[in-house]
Amino acid sequence: MTKNESAxxxxxxxxxxxxxxxxxxxxxxxxxxxxxxIKSSAGDIKDQILSQIPKEQLEQLEEVKAKSEEVLExxxxxxxxxxxxxxxxxxxxxxxxxRVLGGKS
Numbered sequence: 001m002t003k004n005e006s007a008x009x010x011x012x013x014x015x016x017x018x019x020x021x022x023x024x025x026x027x028x029x030x031x032x033x034x035x036x037x038i039k040s041s042a043g044d045i046k047d048q049i050l051s052q053i054p055k056e057q058l059e060q061l062e063e064v065k066a067k068s069e070e071v072l073e074x075x076x077x078x079x080x081x082x083x084x085x086x087x088x089x090x091x092x093x094x095x096x097x098x099r100v101l102g103g104k105s
Contacts, residue, residue, distance in 0.1 A: 001009075050058065079086040 053061075075086075
């Protein structure tokens with residue numbers, strides 16, 4: 001192999017490496033664009049759905065959400081204060097649900 005051929009091969013290797021880097025950057029850019037489009041579409045769909053729900057129902061939903069968060073916070077506090085009692089209550093609820101949903105054995 002001549003020096004000229006070796007230089008050409010080396011130049012081709014460099015160009016291939018540059019192409020790989022460009023392709024990698026392009027793939028990352030396309031991924032970001034796609035992610036932004038998906039988020040935008042999801043936001044649009046959410047807005048469309050919310051616009052079709054009556055205001056009163058949305059307010060009720062917000063109230064239920066707030067009360068649920070309060071209940072969860074209270075349960076977390078109770079669990080921290082009384083871990084054994086919380087475990088017993090959870091076991092009891094699980095047992096009762098199992099009996100009700102599982103039927104008679």
